Amino acid sequence: MKLKNKIHLGTSVLLIVIVILMNTAVYFAAGIMLKEADLERTATEARRIMTGVSNPAVAVSSAELLRAYAPADGMVRIILPDSTVDGVSASPGAIDLREREAVYETAEQRSVLEVGSARYARVTSPVIWRNGDVASLEIMENLQATDRILSILRIVLIATSILAVIPAVLSARVLGAVISNPIASMTQTMRHIRESGQYEQIKMNSKQNDELNEMAETFNDMMEQLKKNYVKQEAFVQNASHELKTPLTVVESYANLLRRRGKDRPDLFDESVEAIHEEAVRMKELTQQLLTLARHDESWNIQKEPVHVASFVKEAAESFEKAYDRRVDVKVYASITVWTDRAKLRQILYIFLDNARKYSDKEICLLVEKNEIRVIDKGIGIPSGDIDKIFDRFYRVDKARSRKTGGFGLGLSLAKDIGVAIGTDVKIESKEGKGTTAIITLSDISEYMATMNEKTE
Incomplete structure (x- = not known):
């Protein structure tokens, strides 16, 4: 029924x-x-x-x-x-x-x-x-x-009952239509979306302000969000295919070259193996980053603990210096303890340090003040028109598209997602030709404890 x-x-x-x-x-x-x-x-x-x-x-x-x-x-x-x-x-x-x-x-x-x-x-x-x-x-x-x-009273009551029931039945039918028509319209729209593949919206009555209108508004918002997600997903797949196509083509070309001449020319053999190894490493990194970005929030496996920021930053800087042989100058102007996931925060910090290493040949500065960690470089900087897009997946500033950097345009997007997962804000400030500052905003543990106490009370 x-x-x-x-x-x-x-x-x-x-x-x-x-x-x-x-x-x-x-x-x-x-x-x-x-x-x-x-x-x-x-x-x-x-x-x-x-x-x-x-x-x-x-x-x-x-x-x-x-x-x-x-x-x-x-x-x-x-x-x-x-x-x-x-x-x-x-x-x-x-x-x-x-x-x-x-x-x-x-x-x-x-x-x-x-x-x-x-x-x-x-x-x-x-x-x-x-x-x-x-x-x-x-x-x-x-x-x-x-x-x-x-x-006489019995006759009057029977008559009034009949007279009252008739409009009641009619009004019930009208009420059923009023309630079910928007739902039927929504069902019809969904069916048409399934058949046509287009994201349509329900026409709304601006004069109504009831639950049915709210449901229609929510449906339209959902359709708009699905449309945006579909566009992003389509762009994501296209960009991922493009990024994987290049290293696979390089690997295929060098493999064919090795098959034809590798046995006769040792120098060509060494060059081909090195190129194949380099592209394989790039594909592995790209695949790992894609898998990480494909996670939902619940699969991040967040494990928060008290983290002393000053010692944490110094340890991360020392590890980065040993790995890349780049000088990192650490300056601490505030000593705070935060409640966060140490491993995830280190991952965000390494992403910003790695970007600073790629796009700057000068010394990298790590600055700790108040509740912020700043990663400062004196590199090529980012044009103002690109600042709002740098956290989009696969987006790379034209000047940074050189393959020698090894970037895929996924690092900042990954840092943004991890920051949301652990409750940390990340943003970029930059001037073209003068350098870039990556800012990680943390929550003081005292603020966290105060919030927990309020919830407990």
């Missing part, structure tokens, strides 16, 4: 049940109230009769005495302690009441009785009768007027 039909059916049934329950409650409540009112009216009439017939004169017969107090549609009679009747008066329409068994009551009793097809309000009350004896006065009044009122 479609959602629209489910909403229509469920809402209609619910409204019908509510209307029936409410009207039924009204009907029974009215019946109880009218019953109590009739009994109270009959009891009042019984007290009036008690006052008039109490301790009657011997000369007046009981039947004649009660005739003056007989109800318009009912009966009144005196019942003696031995359950015999001493006088009765009934209206012409209530002759059958005379045949009812007489029951002596010592206290006031109220009830509603059904005699044949009619209902009667019955009240019995003790009364002082002849010779001071206590008899029971019984009065019964027909509830025909009350039954007529309840009958």
Whole structure:
């Protein structure tokens, strides 16, 4: 069953049940109230009769005495302690009441009785009768007027129920359409996207501000994000293919050269092996960087610990100097401890140091101040128009596209992703021809502990 039909059916049934329950409650409540009112009216009439017939004169017969107090549609009679009747008066329409068994009551009793097809309000009350004896006065009044009122009320409630249910059912259908139409539109758009391969968006009503409009807006945002990701993925695949194509072509060319002339020319053999080895190393580095960038945030396996920045930077600088035989000048102006992943932070620092080594022949400076680590070089710098793009994958500034640098345009993108994973901000400041400064912004461990304490409280 479609959602629209489910909403229509469920809402209609619910409204019908509510209307029936409410009207039924009204009907029974009215019946109880009218019953109590009739009994109270009959009891009042019984007290009036008690006052008039109490301790009657011997000369007046009981039947004649009660005739003056007989109800318009009912009966009144005196019942003696031995359950015999001493006088009765009934209206012409209530002759059958005379045949009812007489029951002596010592206290006031109220009830509603059904005699044949009619209902009667019955009240019995003790009364002082002849010779001071206590008899029971019984009065019964027909509830025909009350039954007529309840009958009319029943018809009115049934009519109002039907009149209320019809617009309720229609409104439920409209409600189902209002709720399901945007969903149906979204489904249709998704189906069209699947068939055409195009990223379409749902048309939104700017006047609406409800959950359905928010859902449509979220869907459109998702489509826009998917479109951007698809474009990036397509560019990523094209660039990766391009980067792998060159070293594979070099390897293939030198392999063919070795197969034709390698045995006869030792110098050519050494050159080919060196070139193949160099390209193999480049492909290995590229593959490793691509695999690292393909990870999701949850697969970074972050292991945070307290890291003293000054000693950390000095150790990293010493390791880098030994590996590349490049002088790194370390200057520490602040001593802080941060809560981060030591290995991931070292990886970011090595990426910036390696870029400084590639694009600068002068001394590299490592500066620690406040909560920042700065990697400063005096190299070729980056044009201002390229600063916003340097963190994009495979993006390389034209002046840096020389293959002797060994770069793929993935290092800075990797540093950015790692920084996001460990909660560290990275950015680049540069002036063309004057050098570049890579800035790693860290969070002080005291700030981290304060944040954790607030969350604990």
